[in-house]
Amino acid sequence: MKAIYITVATLLLMMGCSNPKNEQSEKIIDTKPNTEQVEPETRDMVKIDAVTSATSLAKDAAFNGTFVLSPQRQASVTLSIDGIVKNTSLLPGKYVQKGELLATLENPEFINLQQNYLEASAQCEYLETEYKRQEILAKEEAASQKKFQQSKADYLSMKSRKDAAAAQLTMLGVSPQALHTKGIVSLLEVRAPISGYISNLQMNIGKHITAGEALCEIIDKSNTLIKLTAYEKDLNKIKVGNRIEFRVNGMGDEKFGGEIISVGQSVDNVNRSLEVYAKVVEKNELFRPGMYINARIVQK
Secondary structure, three states: OHHHHHHHHHHHHHHHHHHHHHHHHHHHHHHHHHHHHHHHHHHHHEEEOOOOOOEEEOOOOEEEEEEEOOHHHEEEEOOOOOEEEEEEOOOOOOEEOOOOEEEEEEOHHHHHHHHHHHHHHHHHHHHHHHHHHHHHHHHOOOOOHHHHHHHHHHHHHHHHHHHHHHHHHHHOOOOHHHHHHHOOOOEEEEEOOOOEEEEOOOOOOOOEEOOOOOOEEEEOHHHOEEEEEEEHHHHHHOOOOOEEEEEEOOOOOOEEEEEEEEEOOOOOOOOOEEEEEEEEOOOOOOOOOOOEEEEEEOOO
8 A cells, every 4th residue: 555655646746747848838839829820911911923033012013014116116118019129238137227228129110100200290391381371362362261271171180190100209219300300210219217127027139029018127226115914903003104113034133114104094804904004214235125024113
């Protein structure tokens, strides 16, 4: 019996000594839920971009987009007449000045058009003189009104032919007045409508170009724009004049500045998005139309 009492006492002593440890363990266990409650809040506050791995506060609106050009900064070089390319020295990426010769084309119709203009111009000069003479005679009743009306009709008809030929030549970049001094030219000269870089070159020597077919395109990068895709949920954060910060795909973590200049007024019915345009404040020679960018609005 004595041995039994000693064992119980020993057990009680051991249980008493183990109580502080149990309390400490309970304290440690109780602290874990507090840590778990903080983590969801932290995750909500910080967003990670899956493409660029950039982090931003949840209140920042982030957008994807590309570099684009305004319609005034790009031109498609086309003609209103067929022709065969006789000569060109263009290469994709070459810079050309406005008015610079791009290519020469040959077409017998182009020669006929010049001939028709010169002939109509000469006939018009004669008929105008005859018309004025008949007008004077008609006033003095020295000629019939019928003859006067006929001379007037002939003159006006020839004048319209002359003006039509002159308009066609002007569309082709030929000065009608220059034909009176320099005469007929055999090759049609194609000149650059704007200054910029050659793109989408579609011609070579000997190729037949049909009317309306583009020979090439010219792009002017001096005023590159950014087209961003935004969503209707972020509309309250987007305003004209907002500053943006963007990074360009392939240019590392370097950041550039821009400013929103236009916000689209219609929302796509499928993905609920709209277009936002921004101008580039910090320019770079490496920027190209079509390059992918990631941008965010800079909080003031």
